[in-house]
Amino acid sequence: MTGPAVVLVGPPGSGKTTVGALLAERLGLGLRDTDADVAAVAGKPIPEIFLEDGEPHFRVLEAEAVRRAVAEHDGVLALGGGAVLTPATRALLTGLPVVFLDVALAEAVRRVGLDVPRPLLTINPRQRWRALMDERRPWYTEVARAVVQTAERTPDEVATAVLDALEHHPA
Incomplete structure (x- = not known):
């Protein structure tokens, strides 16, 4: 076992799960989402973990x-x-092989919507998302072998860009 074939990182609304499913299909591999793993272990959805147990507990589980x-x-x-x-x-x-899916604020808000339970985006989602990106961008960039811009691209186009980026940035 050499580890994952592709690891996707990025903010809420960047398309990690959607693009991940397309990549898994194209590569003939499975998709694993750590948010789903955390919810399964905790026995409750992530928003409930945040509400009932707090973010520090969630980060330990994550x-x-x-x-x-x-x-x-x-x-x-x-x-x-x-x-x-x-x-x-x-x-x-x-x-x-980590790829940072970088997404613009307007597109992330459109994708995430305001009706989807995102625990860190419940109050003033646009301002909070921007603050999260300001805080996290250096970490996303640090861990990424490649950065793929998702703006004005379909999930299929982003998946192709991820594969191309990894081909041009091998280990």
Whole structure:
């Protein structure tokens, strides 16, 4: 086992799960989403974890989910938007084929919508998203082997750009 074939990082609304599913299909591999792993382990949706247990508890669960996924999964791996905040997670990603899906604020808001439960975006979603990106962009960039802009691209076009980026930036 050499680890995941592709690891996708980026903010909420960047298309990690959607593009991840397309990549998995194209590569004939499985897709694993660490947010889904966290919800399964906790036995409740992520917004409930934030509300009932707090963000610090969620981050502990998330770091463990990433650790397990990197060790066990050889397909496409989509990380939660804040996974890169944890130094141990960033260290785990060193040397892996990580791609940062970069998305503009307006497009992220359109994709995420305001009716989808995103625990960190509940109050003033546009301002909060911008603040999250200001905080996280250096971490996304640090762990990424390649950055793919998603603006004005369909999920299929983004998946193609991810594969092209990894081909041009091999380990």
